[in-house]
Amino acid sequence: xxxxxxxxxxxxxxxxxxxxxxxxxxxxxxxxxxxxxxxxxxxxxxxxxxxxxxxxxxxxxxxxxxxxxxxxxxxxxxxxxxxxxxxxxxxxxxxxxxxxxxxxxxxxxxxxxxxxxxxxxxxxxxxxxxxxxxxxxxxxxxxxxxxxxxxxxxxxxxxxxxxxxxxxxxxxxxxxxxxxxxxxxxxxxxxxxxxxxxxxxxxxxxxxxxxxxxxxxxxxxxxxxxxxxxxxxxxxxxxxxxxxxxxxxxxxxxxxxxxxxxxxxxxxxxxxxxxxxxxxxxxxxxxxxxxxxxxxx
Amino acid sequence: xxxxxxxxxxxxxxxxxxxxxxxxxxxxxxxxxxxxxxxxxxxxxxxxxxxxxxxxxxxxxxxxxxxxxxxxxxxxxxxxxxxxxxxxxxxxxxxxxxxxxxxxxxxxxxxxxxxxxxxxxxxxxxxxxxxxxxxxxxxxxxxxxxxxxxxxxxxxxxxxxxxxxxxxxxxxxxxxxxxxxxxxxxxxxxxxxxxxxxxxxxxxxxxxxxxxxxxxxxxxxxxxxxxxxxxxx
Numbered sequence: 233x234x235x236x237x238x239x240x241x242x243x244x245x246x247x248x249x250x251x252x253x254x255x256x257x258x259x260x261x262x263x264x265x266x267x268x269x270x271x272x273x274x275x276x277x278x279x280x281x282x283x284x285x286x287x288x289x290x291x292x293x294x295x296x297x298x299x300x301x302x303x304x305x306x307x308x309x310x311x312x313x314x315x316x317x318x319x320x321x322x323x324x325x326x327x328x329x330x331x332x333x334x335x336x337x338x339x340x341x342x343x344x345x346x347x348x349x350x351x352x353x354x355x356x357x358x359x360x361x362x363x364x365x366x367x368x369x370x371x372x373x374x375x376x377x378x379x380x381x382x383x384x385x386x387x388x389x390x391x392x393x394x395x396x397x398x399x400x401x402x403x404x405x406x407x408x409x410x411x412x413x414x415x416x417x418x419x420x421x422x423x424x425x426x427x428x429x430x431x432x433x434x435x436x437x438x439x440x441x442x443x444x445x446x447x448x449x450x451x452x453x454x455x456x457x458x459x460x461x462x463x464x465x466x467x468x469x470x471x472x473x474x475x476x477x478x479x480x481x482x483x484x485x486x487x488x489x490x491x492x493x494x495x496x497x498x499x500x501x502x503x504x505x506x507x508x509x510x511x512x513x514x515x516x517x518x519x520x521x522x523x524x525x526x527x528x529x
Numbered sequence: 530x531x532x533x534x535x536x537x538x539x540x541x542x543x544x545x546x547x548x549x550x551x552x553x554x555x556x557x558x559x560x561x562x563x564x565x566x567x568x569x570x571x572x573x574x575x576x577x578x579x580x581x582x583x584x585x586x587x588x589x590x591x592x593x594x595x596x597x598x599x600x601x602x603x604x605x606x607x608x609x610x611x612x613x614x615x616x617x618x619x620x621x622x623x624x625x626x627x628x629x630x631x632x633x634x635x636x637x638x639x640x641x642x643x644x645x646x647x648x649x650x651x652x653x654x655x656x657x658x659x660x661x662x663x664x665x666x667x668x669x670x671x672x673x674x675x676x677x678x679x680x681x682x683x684x685x686x687x688x689x690x691x692x693x694x695x696x697x698x699x700x701x702x703x704x705x706x707x708x709x710x711x712x713x714x715x716x717x718x719x720x721x722x723x724x725x726x727x728x729x730x731x732x733x734x735x736x737x738x739x740x741x742x743x744x745x746x747x748x749x750x751x752x753x754x755x756x757x758x759x760x761x762x
Binding site: 242244436437439528 | 607631636680683
């Protein structure tokens with residue numbers, strides 16, 4: 233008679249195993265979503281502050297002392313000559329209109345409003361620029377010119393991004409602690425259901441390490457499988473949200489909102505979640521079995 | 530091989546189940562442990578297969594004082610003992626073959642090293658065609674034979690059996706007893722806890738430990754035991 237290969241000491245499928253799978257999958261899903269949100273916030277914080285600190289804006293308010301065209305050409309000339317300036321570009325009225333469209337709607341609103349002309353100034357990366365001097369030079373040389381170095385925005389955005397990121401990490405920590413507690417509890421419950429196996433194998437002469445190894449392998453795979461199911465569900469959710477955020481589908485203004493996880497390396501970080509859950513389940517099983525065995529003669 | 534000296538045992542803070550137990554099991558001996566239900570037969574066997582610790586007294590196994598033996602060395606002593614549990618204690622998710630080969634597996638042996646022996650043993654106890662069956666599908670008698678095969682598969686120096694013929698018909702019971710006698714002839718010491726009168730009659734020259742009220746008395750044969758009981762009455 234042909235014999236199948238040897239089974240593990242733990243039953244492959246059992247009621248406790250199914251429950252543990254479900255619990256682990258749900259916790260993995262929540263942990264992956266939270267980690268995704270934290271990574272997105274972290275990326276946004278970095279992008280916002282990098283983007284703002286690498287550029288300044290010159291506003292040209294309407295002035296009776298100079299024509300708009302002369303005001304623009306004089307300001308561009310002065311800025312482009314200033315040491316440390318990489319590029320300076322006049323923002324056309326159409327572009328300005330598009331920037332304001334989400335708030336003011338479509339139409340020729342700019343013609344009815346005294347909207348200032350704008351110059352986008354890009355700073356040379358890594359080179360210090362004397363922005364205060366540039367501000368004074370513009371104010372003295374070009375009537376109505378005003379330099380906005382984004383300092384106030386930059387600080388507020390950096391502060392907002394940092395606090396959002398901190399809240400995200402705190403939520404992730406809470407989810408991680410809850411996952412840890414639930415996985416430990418579910419693993420212990422699963423082991424309790426199979427205490428008979430531990431006792432029998434112990435009585436026929438198995439060493440503690442042998443029994444612990446059998447149980448920890450079982451729970452490692454159980455944790456990994458549940459964790460991967462949660463990861464796949466979370467990845468599907470994140471990709472789905474990314475699709476909804478796509479500019480073709482999103483409503484006006486949605487372009488300004490962050491897209492959930494845009495870099496492939498973010499998904500690589502999510503792979504750690506099932507691995508960590510598997511390791512938690514494994515070490516819990518090992519410690520619990522060794523503790524149960526330690527109470528036996 | 531096994532020596533008990535004034536051993537007493539209680540569970541937790543309860544009353545003493547076993548009192549002043551002293552006896553010796555010599556290598557190659559065959560003993561029966563007799564006594565009414567609740568007399569402490571199973572508790573005494575648990576002390577011998579190191580599943581419980583005594584409350585007092587000294588136990589020596591295979592030349593080692595158990596109280597002085599480090600816990601991590603106890604598995605190697607347990608491997609020298611085969612146990613047939615009263616409630617079988619088979620693992621329901623494992624096949625008959627896997628249950629029986631478990632003692633060899635925990636010793637670190639590979640399946641190729643014991644497969645033929647296990648198959649032969651299972652054929653001998655009449656389960657050669659049930660190798661892949663799981664315990665829940667077996668009858669009480671079949672489970673008992675699997676439990677016996679598991680107890681003897683590693684050729685233990687000491688075999689303990691708790692009511693091994695309780696759930697089998699007389700023919701299978703006879704085969705099981707012949708297996709125990711054969712193992713004993715090959716050098717295994719055997720201690721069978723039973724109150725099956727047929728076993729005691731079949732083994733007329735066997736030493737019998739009588740356990741009453743937690744104390745052990747020794748009789749030289751079933752006949753002596755019957756006489757002693759008659760005198761007590």
